[in-house]
Amino acid sequence: xxxxxxxxxxxxxxxxxxxxxxxxxxxxxxxxxxxxxxxxxxxxxxxxxxxxxxxxxxxxxxxxxxxxxxxxxxxxxxxxxxxxxxxxxxxxxxxxxxxxxxxxxxxxxxxxxxxxxxxxxxxxxxxxxxxxxxxxxxxxxxxxxxxxxxxxxxxxxxxxxxxxxxxxxxxxxxxxxxxxxxxxxxxxxxxxxxxxxxxxxxxxxxxxxxxxxxxxxxxxxxxxxxxxxxxxxxxxxxxxxxxxxxxxxxxxxxxxxxxxxxxxxxxxxxxxxxxxxxxxxxxxxxxxxxxxxxxxxxxxxxxxxxxxxxxxxxxxxxxxxxxxxxxxxxxxxxxxxxxxxxxxxxxxxx
Numbered sequence: 001x002x003x004x005x006x007x008x009x010x011x012x013x014x015x016x017x018x019x020x021x022x023x024x025x026x027x028x029x030x031x032x033x034x035x036x037x038x039x040x041x042x043x044x045x046x047x048x049x050x051x052x053x054x055x056x057x058x059x060x061x062x063x064x065x066x067x068x069x070x071x072x073x074x075x076x077x078x079x080x081x082x083x084x085x086x087x088x089x090x091x092x093x094x095x096x097x098x099x100x101x102x103x104x105x106x107x108x109x110x111x112x113x114x115x116x117x118x119x120x121x122x123x124x125x126x127x128x129x130x131x132x133x134x135x136x137x138x139x140x141x142x143x144x145x146x147x148x149x150x151x152x153x154x155x156x157x158x159x160x161x162x163x164x165x166x167x168x169x170x171x172x173x174x175x176x177x178x179x180x181x182x183x184x185x186x187x188x189x190x191x192x193x194x195x196x197x198x199x200x201x202x203x204x205x206x207x208x209x210x211x212x213x214x215x216x217x218x219x220x221x222x223x224x225x226x227x228x229x230x231x232x233x234x235x236x237x238x239x240x241x242x243x244x245x246x247x248x249x250x251x252x253x254x255x256x257x258x259x260x261x262x263x264x265x266x267x268x269x270x271x272x273x274x275x276x277x278x279x280x281x282x283x284x285x286x287x288x289x290x291x292x293x294x295x296x297x298x299x300x301x302x303x304x305x306x307x308x309x310x311x312x313x314x315x316x317x318x319x320x321x322x323x324x325x326x327x328x329x330x331x332x333x334x335x336x337x338x339x340x341x342x343x344x345x346x347x348x349x350x
Contacts, residue, residue: 058084066100100130102166
C-alpha cells in the first residue's frame with residue numbers, strides 16, 4: 001500500500017454477483033467505499049475479501065454494514081473480521097464496527113395466515129440479529145482458532161477489536177415482519193465519524209426482514225447502495241439527489257432459463273420476481289431519485305456469459321437521463337462534486 005496521503009471518495013465494487021452460487025466470473029456482492037484514509041464495507045459476499053486487499057488495507061477499515069442476512073451477503077463476514085485481527089503489519093488500527101439487521105420479533109410472512117403456517121415449519125430455525133451472529137462467529141465458528149492464537153501468539157480477545165450492533169428501527173415506522181416489512185418511512189442515521197454519516201432505510205426484499213439500503217455521505221458527495229430490493233419508494237427516498245446509486249438488477253427470464261423445470265424452479269421464480277428489481281425498472285428508480293450516476297451491481301444471473309449487461313444498460317438508459325454503468329468486480333467509481341475541492345488523482349492511491 002502507498003504511503004501517499006489519501007484524499008477523496010471512491011467506490012470499489014469488490015463483488016458484483018448476486019445469489020448464493022459459486023461463480024467463476026463474479027465474486028459475491030460487496031462494496032468498499034473509501035473516504036480519505038477510511039474504508040467502509042457494505043456486504044461481504046463470497047470471494048470479495050481477496051479483492052478488498054487489492055484496494056485497501058486492514059488499518060483503513062472502519063465499519064462493515066450488512067444489508068440483510070441472506071447467505072450471499074455474509075459468506076465472507078468472518079474472513080473480514082478475523083483476517084485483520086492482530087496480524088503483524090496487517091492489522092486493524094481501531095475496533096471495527098459491524099452494523100446489520102436485528103432479530104425480528106417473529107418470523108417474516110406474507111400475512112397473518114401465512115405466518116401461522118411458516119411459524120410451525122420454521123420453529124427449529126430461529127432467526128438472530130447481527131450482534132448475536134458475530135458473537136456466534138467468535139464463540140463457535142472460529143472458537144478454536146481464536147483460543148489457539150491467543151495462547152500461541154499472544155493475541156488479545158477479538159472482542160476488543162470487533163463491535164457488532166443490531167440496527168434499531170425507529171418506533172414511528174411501525175415496521176412489522178408480517179404486516180409492514182417496508183413501511184413508508186424516512187432514512188435514519190445509524191453511524192457517523194469524522195469522515196462520513198451513514199443512514200439507512202427498510203427496503204422490499206419480500207420475506208427477508210429486516211432488509212436495508214445504505215447511504216454514505218461525506219464532504220465529497222454521497223453514495224447509496226440499494227441492498228436487495230424490488231422497486232422501492234423507500235430506496236428512492238434514501239437515494240434522493242445522491243451522486244452514485246449502486247442498485248441491484250435482475251434479468252428474470254435469463255436466470256430462469258438456467259434452472260431445470262420443477263416445483264423448486266417455480267418457487268424461486270416467485271421469490272426472484274417479487275424480491276428484486278428488473279433491468280426494465282431500475283432506470284425509473286434512479287430517475288425518480290434524481291441521482292447523477294447509476295451503477296448496476298448484484299447482477300443476476302451471476303453465471304458467465306448469461307447476463308446481457310449491455311442490454312441492461314441500454315434499457316435502463318431509456319428511463320434514466322444520467323450515466324449508467326454495469327459494474328464488474330474491481331471497478332472503481334470516483335465521487336467528484338463540482339462544488340468540492342479539486343482532487344488530484346495521484347493522491348488517491350489505495
